């Protein structure tokens with residue numbers, strides 16, 4: 001937890017509004033494996049990490065909603081919760097979407113003030129948007145005594161993203177931000193919403209993220225297209241196998257049997273998802289057995305599928321994964337998140353981290369002329385209140 005960030009957000013709130021707020025921390029996430037599986041009812045293996053958003057929130061006794069993006073020094077105001085509607089201010093939409101979703105859940109939203117700031121890199125595939133949504137949802141739920149449980153908050157935050165940001169995301173990011181556990185990764189079954197925590201041994205490996213620094217503009221439109229392609233695949237399979245409700249239920253044999261009917265693109269998208277679910281299962285077994293080499297192979301397999309069949313990677317990410325593969329002590333690497341830019345996630349032996357960063361940065365600089373930003377992340381607990389004393 002960054003004490004200076006908490007202090008800055010807290011002071012900003014006091015200066016602007018002159019009363020004591022509640023403080024909330026909402027982390028971004030990494031995902032070890034299981035990409036684009038969440039909206040297909042499949043499996044994911046994320047963790048909340050020490051890149052986070054800090055919120056200062058207070059009920060102002062009136063009807064006004066006053067939002068402040070501390071890092072941008074921008075404000076957004078609304079006369080009353082009844083006026084909530086998508087705006088042209090993108091960052092505000094994540095918060096307004098949450099207000100709208102809580103109202104749909106019969107939470108009586110009152111006027112409030114909110115200042116937020118953070119160090120989750122934007123557009124890096126680390127779910128800065130989910131952190132924004134979940135932090136405010138948690139704060140309002142607490143302050144208004146609404147009594148929604150964490151899973152309901154995750155759903156509300158996910159829906160906020162659908163309706164106010166236009167991205168038809170799955171549940172992974174919001175779940176990870178809310179349910180993260182210190183030192184553990186969590187496997188989520190995105191259909192049943194059952195989850196299991198696995199200890200993550202940082203003595204054996206570190207999680208290092210390499211931020212490509214690019215975000216190709218296709219990202220959100222292609223994301224929704226992938227989702228539609230998967231749904232088309234399910235519609236074809238359902239005609240032959242009524243039990244197939246989502247790609248979670250499909251097998252490679254079924255896809256193969258109807259390859260021509262699916263068409264090449266939909267076939268490859270669906271095959272990727274079915275294989276990725278199998279990889280998550282295998283990866284969890286390797287994790288339990290402490291076999292990081294085998295775990296890493298699943299990560300490389302995941303990247304190859306995302307690159308060749310799901311087609312959500314890009315040259316920058318592919319170069320970073322190949323550069324990582326060449327460094328001794330790297331167990332596995334792959335692109336992370338929705339794709340078309342953002343970060344790669346790398347599992348690296350602790351004693352090799354420095355060499356890894358130097359080597360991959362040099363390759364990236366030579367190939368693209370870009371300075372590579374890297375983050376060594378620590379796995380932390382999910383969204384929670386920050387004791388007021390931390391702000392002092």
Ligand code: GAF
Nearest residue numbers: 035036169170171172337338
């Ligand atoms: C984005 C989405 F928000 C997630 O729901 C998930 O689908 C991910 O892309 C890809 O695995 O982060």
